[in-house]
Amino acid sequence: MAQSEVAQKKMVAGLLAILIGWTGAHKFYLGNTTTGIIQLVSNIACGAGAIIALIEGIMYLTKPDDVFEKTYIIDKKQWF
Numbered sequence: 001m002a003q004s005e006v007a008q009k010k011m012v013a014g015l016l017a018i019l020i021g022w023t024g025a026h027k028f029y030l031g032n033t034t035t036g037i038i039q040l041v042s043n044i045a046c047g048a049g050a051i052i053a054l055i056e057g058i059m060y061l062t063k064p065d066d067v068f069e070k071t072y073i074i075d076k077k078q079w080f
Contacts, residue, residue: 006069013072014061021053026060027078035078056080 001009009030017026022043027036043049059080060068071077 001069001073003065006065006073009073010060010063010065010068014057017053017057017060021057022050024049024053026053026056030072030076032076032078052079 013026013029016029022040024036024039024043027033027039039049039053042052056079060072063071
């Protein structure tokens, strides 16, 4: 994947996590459907999904592009 594509994907995933992460939107965007559903349901049940999403959004945006790509796009890491 080209660096500009990775940077764009990282930015979108990070913003989705921070702004509407309680819906699991960033997980769905990264192709992690099951994890997205778990995050959505956990937020409906107890509200923890929003806090986790905020932390993940900050982590996405602060990682270098190459680390983000390896961790979340290639290796498909689900949480943190």
